[in-house]
Amino acid sequence: MRRRDILTLAGATAIAHPFVARAQQFALPVVGFLHSGSPGPFASLVAAFRDGLREAGYVVGRNVLIDFRWAEGNYDLVPSLALDLVRREATVIVAAGGSVALAAKATTRTIPIVFISGGDPLGSGLVAGLDRPGGNATGVNIVTAALNQKRLSLLREIVPNTTLVAVLLNTNNPNSSNQLTDLQQAARSLGQAIHIAKATSERDIDTAFASFPDIRPDALFVGADAFFYGRRNQIVRLAGRYGLPALYSQRDFALAGGLISYGASLAFGYRQAGLYAGRILDGSSPATLPVIQSTQLELVINQRTARSLGLTVPPNLLAQADEVIE
Numbered sequence: 333m334r335r336r337d338i339l340t341l342a343g344a345t346a347i348a349h350p351f352v353a354r355a356q357q358f359a360l361p362v363v364g365f366l367h368s369g370s371p372g373p374f375a376s377l378v379a380a381f382r383d384g385l386r387e388a389g390y391v392v393g394r395n396v397l398i399d400f401r402w403a404e405g406n407y408d409l410v411p412s413l414a415l416d417l418v419r420r421e422a423t424v425i426v427a428a429g430g431s432v433a434l435a436a437k438a439t440t441r442t443i444p445i446v447f448i449s450g451g452d453p454l455g456s457g458l459v460a461g462l463d464r465p466g467g468n469a470t471g472v473n474i475v476t477a478a479l480n481q482k483r484l485s486l487l488r489e490i491v492p493n494t495t496l497v498a499v500l501l502n503t504n505n506p507n508s509s510n511q512l513t514d515l516q517q518a519a520r521s522l523g524q525a526i527h528i529a530k531a532t533s534e535r536d537i538d539t540a541f542a543s544f545p546d547i548r549p550d551a552l553f554v555g556a557d558a559f560f561y562g563r564r565n566q567i568v569r570l571a572g573r574y575g576l577p578a579l580y581s582q583r584d585f586a587l588a589g590g591l592i593s594y595g596a597s598l599a600f601g602y603r604q605a606g607l608y609a610g611r612i613l614d615g616s617s618p619a620t621l622p623v624i625q626s627t628q629l630e631l632v633i634n635q636r637t638a639r640s641l642g643l644t645v646p647p648n649l650l651a652q653a654d655e656v657i658e
Contacts, residue, residue, distance in 0.1 A: 360397050361613050364422030364443075366414055366436055368403045368429050373562035376584075380599040381426070384606020390613060405559040407431065407504055414439040424612045426605055427471075429558060431506035433458055437469050444618045446608045447471035448601045450556055451507050453623055462623045470618040471608060472601040474626045479581075481518035483594050484553065486631070487579040488524065489649055490592055490638070491551045497526050498549035498576070500540060500567070502557040504532040511555050526553070537563060541570040552578035554585070556595065564588050577641055586632040586657060591641065596626040630654045 363385070367374065382392060390396040399420055401413035414436045417425050424444045427433035430451030437445055437458060445468055453459045453473055460466035462473075488494045499515060501508055512528065519526045527547055529540040544552075552571055554560055560567060561582060568589045571578040580586065581595040604624050612618060634657040638645050650656055 360395060361423040362397045362399050362420065363609055363613075364417030364420060364425040365398050365400045366410070366417060366425055366427045366432055367401070367558070368405065368407055368410055368432050369558040369562045370404050371400065371402055373564070374428075374558075377598055377602045380602040381606040384603040384608075385610050386606075387603075388607050388610020388614070390610050396613065403432075405504075405562065407506060410435045411439065418443060424609050426609055428602075428605075429507075430456060430458065433469060433471070434506075437467075441468055443468065444612045445469040445471070446605050446612065446618070448474065448598075448605050450474045451510065459623060462625070464620060465623060466619050468618055470621040470623055472604045472624045472626055474596045474598065474601045475629070478514075479595060479629075480515050481521060483579055483581070484518055484522055484524055486592060486594055486649070487551050487553060487577070488522070490579075490633075490643060490645055491577045494550040495525065496547070496549045497524060497551050497553050498540075498544060498547060499526050499528050499553045499555060500531055500537070500560065501528055501555045502532055502559050503530045505555075505557050505559070508555075508557075515553075515555075532559075534563060534566065537566060537570065541574055541576075544574055544576065549576065552576045554578060554580045556581035561585075564590075572637070572640070575641060577643060583630050583632045583655070586634045586655075589634060589637055591634055591637045591643075593630070593632045595629065597628045597630055600628045601626050632657065 392398055401416055403409040403413060410432050418440045422443060425436050427436045427445055427447045430449040433445060433447035433449055434456060447469060448471060454462055458469055527549060531537045531540045554567060564585050565588050568585060577591050580590050580593040582598055583593050586593040608621060631653045632655045633645055633653045
């Protein structure tokens with residue numbers, strides 16, 4: 333072979349290498365990750381999801397890829413983002429939130445879906461059964477609404493003689509009407525008066541808190557919502573500014589300075605979703621993978637915040653806590 337031919341072949345090989353590498357990368361299975369929130373505030377939960385994938389034998393960049401779609405708090409964008417992942421031909425779609433999972437399922441009946449749901453996957457039609465989902469969706473059911481009566485009781489215990497509880501609710505959340513119904517039922521059973529403050533944007537959150545001095549609630553209940561979770565520092569800061577004892581659904585609010593939180597572990601749910609995504613990548617069918625019921629509940633009390641609010645946490649409540657922040 334002449335020298336010119338050798339150089340031409342070498343050059344062609346060098347040019348081809350990036351395309352070969354790219355083709356190999358695209359040959360990896362793709363996990364589509366669909367979320368109504370924003371990436372920054374959910375970074376620790378994405379890390380828990382990656383841990384689950386890794387435990388199942390899948391490492392990002394080595395034998396699997398993750399393609400993220402974030403709605404940034406705009407629930408109206410979720411259906412189009414789900415369609416993006418279907419067109420992308422994702423191997424499996426992980427959907428965070430019951431309404432997000434329903435949007436994904438409305439888009440595809442063939443691509444497996446692993447959900448992390450705080451709603452009712454059976455009642456919403458997401459699955460045909462909890463033991464045998466029967467379709468293309470399965471995942472983790474994180475208990476939320478069923479705990480509202482317990483949450484209100486805890487709030488009344490830590491704030492004695494509570495007359496009125498303000499409730500912060502995101503009405504853009506497709507599940508907000510169910511949340512409201514459950515909260516109203518829980519309040520009636522306890523004889524507790526509540527005031528609903530609606531917030532669907534950062535400005536709405538500021539406006540809601542600015543209205544509280546006129547309403548004069550004794551305490552605040554923050555509804556479970558991905559948007560609120562993403563704005564937890566803002567909400568906790570405002571609760572401190574207005575001197576409102578507040579209860580939250582997720583531990584991360586208490587870590588950020590919130591008074592008390594009670595709910596299922598989100599990190600557990602995201603990790604289990606990673607494990608299920610790995611099992612599906614290995615060939616398991618979502619139709620036969622039972623829905624995981626998240627029973628790992630966490631009660632977290634921030635003693636520093638209690639003292640700043642002039643509250644004394646009852647000893648029996650401290651004894652029940654899974655974590656006390658001093």
